[in-house]
Amino acid sequence: xxxxxxxxxxxxxxxxxxxxxxxxxxxxxxxxxxxxxxxxxxxxxxxxxxxxxxxxxxxxxxxxxxxxxxxxxxxxxxxxxxxxxxxxxxxxxxxxxxxxxxxxxxxxxxxxxxxxxxxxxxxxxxxxxxxxxxxxxxxxxxxxxxxxxxxxxxxxxxxxxxxxxxxxxxxxxxxxxxxxxxxxxxxxxxxxxxxxxxxxxxxxxxxxxxxxxxxxxxxxxxxxxxxxxxxxxxxxxxxxxxxxxxxxxxxxxxxxxxxxxxxxxxxxxxxxxxxxxxxxxxxxxxxxxxxxxxxxxxxxxxxxxxxxxxxxxxxxxxxxxxxxxxxxxxxxxxxxxxxxxxxxxxxxxxxxxxxxxxxxxxxxxxxxxxxxxxxxxxxxxxxxxxxxxxxxxxxxxxxxxxxxxxxxxxxxxxxxxxxxxxxxxx
Ligand code: AMP
Ligand code: GLY
Numbered sequence: 001x002x003x004x005x006x007x008x009x010x011x012x013x014x015x016x017x018x019x020x021x022x023x024x025x026x027x028x029x030x031x032x033x034x035x036x037x038x039x040x041x042x043x044x045x046x047x048x049x050x051x052x053x054x055x056x057x058x059x060x061x062x063x064x065x066x067x068x069x070x071x072x073x074x075x076x077x078x079x080x081x082x083x084x085x086x087x088x089x090x091x092x093x094x095x096x097x098x099x100x101x102x103x104x105x106x107x108x109x110x111x112x113x114x115x116x117x118x119x120x121x122x123x124x125x126x127x128x129x130x131x132x133x134x135x136x137x138x139x140x141x142x143x144x145x146x147x148x149x150x151x152x153x154x155x156x157x158x159x160x161x162x163x164x165x166x167x168x169x170x171x172x173x174x175x176x177x178x179x180x181x182x183x184x185x186x187x188x189x190x191x192x193x194x195x196x197x198x199x200x201x202x203x204x205x206x207x208x209x210x211x212x213x214x215x216x217x218x219x220x221x222x223x224x225x226x227x228x229x230x231x232x233x234x235x236x237x238x239x240x241x242x243x244x245x246x247x248x249x250x251x252x253x254x255x256x257x258x259x260x261x262x263x264x265x266x267x268x269x270x271x272x273x274x275x276x277x278x279x280x281x282x283x284x285x286x287x288x289x290x291x292x293x294x295x296x297x298x299x300x301x302x303x304x305x306x307x308x309x310x311x312x313x314x315x316x317x318x319x320x321x322x323x324x325x326x327x328x329x330x331x332x333x334x335x336x337x338x339x340x341x342x343x344x345x346x347x348x349x350x351x352x353x354x355x356x357x358x359x360x361x362x363x364x365x366x367x368x369x370x371x372x373x374x375x376x377x378x379x380x381x382x383x384x385x386x387x388x389x390x391x392x393x394x395x396x397x398x399x400x401x402x403x404x405x406x407x408x409x410x411x412x413x414x415x416x417x418x419x420x421x422x423x424x425x426x
Contacts (some may be wrong), residue, residue: 005041006063009032012334013071019278037371057083067092098288123185132165138308194274195276208244215231215331227336230413231413231414235329237421309321329395334382356403359387361387
């Protein structure tokens with residue numbers, strides 16, 4: 001029997017999920033709402049916005065969708081899962097209440113305190129004067145965060161007090177993130193390598209994916225503003241199986257347990273972002289969804305049918321499934337529009353994608369692209385060039401060889417994705 005699947009979202013993550021689901025022997029019709037210039041080649045794009053919950057439900061009912069899969073955080077925060085479930089529709093992702101672990105940094109911080117999960121020391125403020133007094137007392141480096149969802153741009157890593165004061169003014173006075181900045185979390189700056197942990201969750205138990213590493217800042221050497229993510233590698237050979245298991249026990253398990261205790265059982269994908277500090281691993285944030293661009297790397301390595309995994313998460317039968325991965329490594333290099341993460345042009349013609357995909361073991365996932373007679377840019381992060389290889393070096397070489405074949409006005413990408421994996425241990 002085949003299952004019609006609706007993927008909600010329009011990024012590279014959603015293209016990667018669609019690419020993998022399209023390979024399932026049990027897939028029926030595959031839709032992406034709203035999708036992008038890449039998903040249209042392997043699925044049917046539906047012109048419904050990812051935040052138009054009523055539109056999505058109506059579409060699912062009309063088109064006999066057997067499973068919906070949610071990509072973006074804002075759809076989850078709007079309660080897409082609750083609405084689908086209330087109508088008897090099957091959907092992969094956490095409820096709005098469980099997704100608060102991502103949508104409210106203040107909620108996540110308080111939960112971590114309750115569950116004894118290691119994280120940066122923090123204070124939460126809703127008054128500018130109090131926040132300002134605190135950062136002046138504490139000094140730099142310090143991290144200032146808008147508490148709610150801000151397109152991955154609400155986090156300010158402040159190396160100086162002047163930067164911290166400017167961040168507070170931007171969030172709380174200028175309100176550049178609007179209501180997302182009603183509350184501000186001010187926290188200790190953590191030093192160390194950053195890693196992404198992903199766990200499939202079925203409401204009762206969890207299964208970890210291999211560890212991955214994203215590269216958040218826009219420029220090489222982790223310089224410049226934070227972005228949604230400029231490239232990933234997976235797995236990380238310096239994170240052993242034992243360490244990964246310990247992270248599962250010390251972070252994922254207590255988080256799920258505490259959420260369940262608060263009446264918010266979590267099913268879907270839980271993604272803690274961690275810093276591996278000299279004082280041990282510490283949680284930077286929780287995400288209630290697949291990472292972007294981690295998913296682009298993961299889907300290249302996943303051996304098991306993704307549809308089976310997602311169904312098991314929805315059905316609460318994860319323990320019955322053995323999830324398998326290909327050996328070797330995957331890398332993803334994000335190609336972004338000039339100016340991103342600030343203002344950038346849209347509608348710029350794109351060239352070289354087909355040539356890039358001819359490099360062996362390369363798949364190019366689209367993010368901010370659209371197609372009207374030709375392929376054009378339509379977002380900040382435009383393409384995710386992925387490659388697999390027996391070694392990480394191999395995967396990276398292929399991804400960069402392919403990236404060099406892509407051309408569009410103003411394009412930018414980091415030249416040092418994965419470089420930290422080769423640096424001598426410090
Ligand atoms: P978040 O959205 O909270 O994950 O923050 C985005 C990025 O900012 C993270 O991926 C880190 O690279 C960085 N970051 C967040 N919090 C801290 C912190 N306390 N110390 C150092 N870097 C941080
Ligand atoms: N990898 C960054 C994110 O998905 O938030």
